[in-house]
Amino acid sequence: MPRKSAPRATAAIPDDFRVPPDFGARVVNWQRVHGRHDLPWQNTRDAYRIWLSEIMLQQTQVSAVIEYFQRFVATLPTVQALAAAPADQVMALWAGLGYYSRARNLHRCAMQVVSEHGGVFPTDPAVLATLPGIGRSTAAAVAAFSAGVRSPILDGNVKRVFARCFGIHGHPGERAVETRMWQLAEIALPAAGPCQAEDMIAYTQGLMDLGATVCSRGKPACLVDAGACPLSADCVARRDGLTGVLPTPKPRAAIPERNTVMLMVRREREVLLRLRPDSGIWGGLWSLPEMPVETVPFDAEAAEAAALDYARVYGAPVRAAMAGELTHVFTHFRLLIRAIRVDVGAGDLMVQDSATEATTETTQRWLSLDDLDALGTPAPVRRLLEDQARGGLF
Template sequence: MKQVVTAPDRSASGAKRARSRTTAQNPGHAVDYSDPAFSEAVIRWQKQHGRHALPWQNTHDAYRIWLSEIMLQQTQVAAVIPYYRRFLERFPNVQALAEAPSEDVMAHWSGLGYYTRARNLHRCAQRVVADHGGVFPSDPGLLAELPGIGRSTAAAITAFAYGTRAAILDGNVKRVFCRVFGIDGFPGAKPVEDQLWLRAVALLPEQDIGAYTQGLMDLGATLCTRGKPACERCPLAGQCVARATGRTHLLPTRKPKKAVPEKSITMLVIADRTHVLLERRPDSGIWGGLLSLPETDVLNPDDVGATEREERLAPAAAHYGSPRSFDRLQPFTHVFTHYKLHVWPYHVRLDSRREFAGEDSRVWYPVDRLADAALPAPVKKLLLAIFGEPDLLS
């Protein structure tokens, strides 16, 4: 399989071309970011002290590597490992994943969060099978065109699976670069990110691309952490500008803070002794494609008494069966990336439930199977707390 070289060569002419590109993008500031000593230090450290026993390591299987990279986006390694193992048991290869029902995929992702990743994962598997014969491309440019895979993720997958020389630039790597090279400015801002990409490409080594890529990830995850970096053990400490200038706590520059929006909803736990009413959420928006609880107009338990609560909930509940009681449950707050969601749940007990005809968006779900349902984590926690208590079913 032909490898695709996405980094400039290190010959004199290659270095000249790299400097020319840098000059073109930064007029008046011709900078050569190449530094073989940097990559050598990272590779040497990774081989001696980096992580080597994670479930997705020690393989060139692009499917397993891709799966781990998607799961690790915005999620810690410890949280990913059990999901990764269960996912592989159910979907051992890209063909199995591509052919699986979306409900099954979402159920196995339930609780991991950022559910757009799961929908993109499923679509990506289908594209790999349909467009690439079930083989992930070794060209990071082609790979980045698939759903849910950006430039950095494509580079990581091809580096580990095929040895392709391509630069990564995830959050951990941005933090390492900003501290080691003393780069000011929020790394998510385009001018700063463009500079980081130039540096990331220029620093690529000629050999050991897998160890180098893993080493950058490991440094950011285990030593150059956001809170308390272990500078005394870092192989780059001697050249780290942030450490030399006492700015490790200031770099990388934090994103300017904005007021966090807040939203309130009321969820209804409508159930008889054996089944609870669930609704499938739209693919777009929060918890897209998952099952969840029906929602209604906001009922703040501090503002309504028992009589008013029953008067307002009874008409909606009567559509689903014969309601017997309407009880308030403990409110909770769930924090998303961009806002806080305040949930006021109510338990509507039914003497009998009404079956649905010709509907697929609503389902009476067996309460003894809730642990395996494709539910948002806070909703699953709420339901398991309710139906795990026998006295609440009486």
């Protein structure tokens, strides 16, 4: 018998519900009075800063982005500067923000804007969406904030607002649900007119602000004060008591756990780092070499002995001992990291690849523990290195 396919989620919406004709105007008026106006990437038409902030804000909270944004634009203030920067500098400025493919695409996008668009970002959302790392919603946001273009956005915060306001059931990541939301996003845009540019900036920011500060995931403000939200009078979720149900969460799956043993090769105040491939986790960052050691069940004594033997390609090992253990949670799995420190003699200068026995200066480097900002490293590796810099084991 043919296997039945699982039922697909549908974008169920009440038949009698319509987008209020003043939906866009309400959001615009609310944002001008109650929205956010002092973020470091606001109050500008500079497409470079707008685009940079939008990329950083993908899957990352505003509070975490501000410091990174300010440091980034202070170091690379223009798209031309970013395009000309070495990849290591870009990754070092990004290190800690996570989702590192964003940084690689950021660099590629800057180079493409310079080479194909004369260093000027397009204002057509359809053209922007062809650039590396820019999707439909980000393209519309950049076009709206930099040029007042009338085009809908649909980021995570906006999906939550729409799911509740329009009573849309089904996980927003499902194609049918997302398609329905895009249709509503088009209809809900403020009317075109002489103030279109200013209205689109306020509307686009207003939807983001509503989702981030009022229609929050856990405790939407309308449950305490109906006047906090300009859409509360027409909100299906508030009317029907569904704010705790909508948007429909993604079905949860058990998070698998993986294990790795990292080798911390120390030469006085220097540690050996290896450049990870562009693809995969921590792509393009400098990390500690990983050892092919059986970790389940984990035998610390055996692992330390193996580390001594494995480290011989980097110099004459002196001693080995456990240097730390931590867990890092990714979107789809949890990684248990055990780090083993191996000291090598100060006179051992060659860095060799364990497979080819050839010096590979472009993929392996000694990094001073007093200069950890020189290279981009994954957050858990940075924590291990900071512990060593403070005087960790031996």
